[in-house]
Amino acid sequence: MRDELDPKGLIAEAYRIEGIAAEECRSIFFDWALSLPDGQDPREAVTVMLERHGQEGHPMTAVLREGASEPLRRGRRGGASGRRG
Template sequence: MRTQGDSLDPKNLIREAYRIEGIGMEECRSIFVDWALSLPDTVEPQAACAELLERYGEEGHPMTAVLSEGMSTPARTGRRGGRRGRRA
């Protein structure tokens, strides 16, 4: 029987990822995307990552690395496009 998660981990995806023996980085990234898509609109993802790290974080676990990356602000990349960007 599955237990219902809380507002930070509604499907218990993060909790279960820490329980999977031998899980790899690719699987953790996939679980992270599913987790992020299942968050309610009222939850700020970066703050949720920090809280989940405090709750479950294990040294050396790939999900710990993925959650740590999730706390960082994405870097801006190149131009954004549009007509002005294509014209000299």
């Protein structure tokens, strides 16, 4: 059975890897996020992955929680319009 939200099985496999580090989980997360179907809400997909696989203390759970949180609001982004007051 093919999983629409994890077609490559990346998230599921990350939870099976013993001793996986947070850096590896982030790399897997980005690969997974880029493979989501067009039009799929990434935060919704992250929530589903957390419900399916989330394990307290696992680095992938921490990465998924970061992915589900609101992005930090930064200062101006730059560019010509930002310099022209």
